[in-house]
Amino acid sequence: MTVDLREFLDGAQVEDAVFALRPDYRALLLAVDGLTPAATTPDGATGSTHDADDLLVAAQQAAARALEGRAVEDLPHVAAWRDAYRAFGAKPQRTRNSAEALLRRAASGLPRVNPLTDVYNAVSVSHQIPLGGEDLARYAGPPRLVRALGTEPFATTADGQPVVEHPEPGEVVWCDDEGVTCRRWNWRQSPRTGLTPTTTSALFVLDALDPLTDAQLDAAADELAGHLARLGERVRLERRLLRAGDAGPR
Incomplete structure (x- = not known):
């Protein structure tokens, strides 16, 4: 199925209540179509698994350099996100x-999932930026970042069984027309829109707060886009930056 990436991104929104919480917040959305499933699974014949593993090893090395002599929570962008979590009532020590979660795992080895997930995890760690990837075809309407009412459904799993949870009132969540797709800004994604071995179109969300600059945000997106372009012969990409004060799609 061909996806109108531009139309999808043009419908994306961050509500004013989120920007009121953090006026420095920026979301760079990267939508991609034309991914070849064989190129995004470990038994594909394209060599992507080897490439993704090399990226993860490089990311682990970058994390080790960044953390030499200091704790993860002292990294400037990690510290900014901890403050953002506290602002809507979350406890960053628990969620x-x-x-931050990936950076804490880097010393013992980042997880290997599949090339598509491994690539964006590597970029996240290398650039110290929260980055999520989801199956665009599983979305019901465009993505929106809001302060939750507390009644929105969040389809997830507990003890291996499907369950429906609800965010806390005021919690910052990504959602679509069916419910929450990611809780606590960039903490836990819903399996409903998760990447799978058959994913051919995807949405990636790169989250930035000061002191991360626009140039650093663009650099992370550029690296991710370059890796994604290798995961299919007809890959198409579109991006959109959402920030406070923007008049609309651009």
């Missing part, structure tokens, strides 16, 4: 943002 760590995705970048």
